[in-house]
Amino acid sequence: MPATLPALDAPAAVTPTYIRPAASPFTPVLADIAESDRIFAETLAEYRSPIAPMIGHLRHYRGKRLRPALVFLSAKACGAVVPAHHILAAAVEMIHTATLVHDDVLDEADTRRHSGTFNAEWGNKVSILFGDMLFTHAFHLTSTVDGRACQLIGAATNRVCAGELLQTRERGNWHLTEAQYFAMIDGKTAALTEVATRLGALYSGAMPGVAEHLATFGRSLGIAFQIADDLLDLTGEESKAGKTLGTDLEQQKMTLPLIHALNTLPIAEADEFRKLLQRPGTNKRAEVADTLIRSGSLQYAKRTAEEHARVARTSLDCLPRSEFRSILEGLTEWSIRREK
């Protein structure tokens, strides 16, 4: 299992030749990912004329296809992929993309995946409405499957929005607790990875108990992934990550290493550190990292991510051994070791 996944940067294609198959754990589901990409594109195709450039620009928002891959890998680990999976994978990816488009407005970010953000290209107003459009098309797409899928995806998206809202409301709250932090990332990241694996299992005909285990896998993987993402924002390299880093600090977003440092440093040092965090401006990453290393907070966050990755891995014990179970197990390792 390689430590990084090749990104799927190019627009949807039936045979994505830009991937080195041997290097990707998604290889066995690439054809399924391509099919969900096709459904994604087709859903928006009726608007080709007035807003074609915007739809084209979406390719910069479509990275690893982690969520569609989770749908298909879970389906194959539990049974088989059926046509509903392709539709549901497209819908989940569309909701994820909608949140990214709105996130970039909220974060005033101007770069994503080496390219201009949606808001940088078309402004905030068009970005808000285009995000809305992606949300509603995702729901309409889901409704072509059945009512159960609408309920599951609706409930997951409720959690996503609540998590995002909580995060925005608590921006600049340097007294955020670890419990509040976990409530946030449960919504903003884990809800969608959880519904992806749950849908994968359910629509492959898995028993409810197995689907529940797969849902736990998805949720724990999402939490591990998000903590690793927060660490990346603090300590990663922009050239490798392909996006602006340090934005959490700039946007005054509290993350796990910061919470740990503020809770464990001697009071005077914690106060000093809080002042540094409150100071507006960029380029605080090096200074912040120094403190986080000294307080053991980067290590603490890393260990916490590893613990969630372990929970994810053991949730798979209910499944028979297979290539697909192994790939899902490998993803738990990847989720905490990635550089992008």
Added chain:
Amino acid sequence: MPATLPALDAPAAVTPTYIRPAASPFTPVLADIAESDRIFAETLAEYRSPIAPMIGHLRHYRGKRLRPALVFLSAKACGAVVPAHHILAAAVEMIHTATLVHDDVLDEADTRRHSGTFNAEWGNKVSILFGDMLFTHAFHLTSTVDGRACQLIGAATNRVCAGELLQTRERGNWHLTEAQYFAMIDGKTAALTEVATRLGALYSGAMPGVAEHLATFGRSLGIAFQIADDLLDLTGEESKAGKTLGTDLEQQKMTLPLIHALNTLPIAEADEFRKLLQRPGTNKRAEVADTLIRSGSLQYAKRTAEEHARVARTSLDCLPRSEFRSILEGLTEWSIRREK
């Protein structure tokens, strides 16, 4: 039928005492509206703690309850109200509210219904996420009814978002055609009134043909209503309307009277008028109105609204005569004569 409807300004209550029942055509469905208000509030109740003030502020966004009333009046004109109607009415109103919250961000409006807008109170970022939350809760709520409702509400919301996006993209385009204008208002207003009347008919057990006529009623009523709303923005009184007027001009939004004037005035005068419209700043209403009266454009828009109201009225001919059919007929008159 009075020319104006009393507004339901106060928060949801089982017996809305602030209404003068005799004055409202919604009287026979007030208990149903109260029940859909209750479902609306209950859906968001789990978030009472962190975002209670925002949920409370929503009462300023809940005006006439036109869309829920259309669900119930259509249901009663075709058959009977069933519990699904209350859920669907709440979902449609929630989507309408979500678009209002996002609209106020787009329009940078600071007053709605004599009160501060959501964005004026909590800023754009929280407003974007709160709007998203309303969208997704509306879809989840709909999924508790059935898959058909999800498809209908999903498709209607797709149209709403496309209409809004088109409007924003075409802001400041003083060469907009009447066809483009109608494509816009079909989405931003008529799609939701259409789905409200269609759902009312369908879930009361109406035959498909009847439901189609009721859908035509809702769509035509919505178009008449929107043209009247555009006229109100140009010529209404802020004190009566309870909202900032002239925002269409300020936001460089093209409306039917302006399109007509630019198409009918002599070229030199049209160019002069276009320059006036392009000039930034507020307080152009009086000057613009002078031209629109001279070119007969206010009259033209009024006649067009009346024509759509007439189509709405005749769509009801398929129904047996009843109190509810009469109220729906009366609404077509009200839609073009209101002052708020």
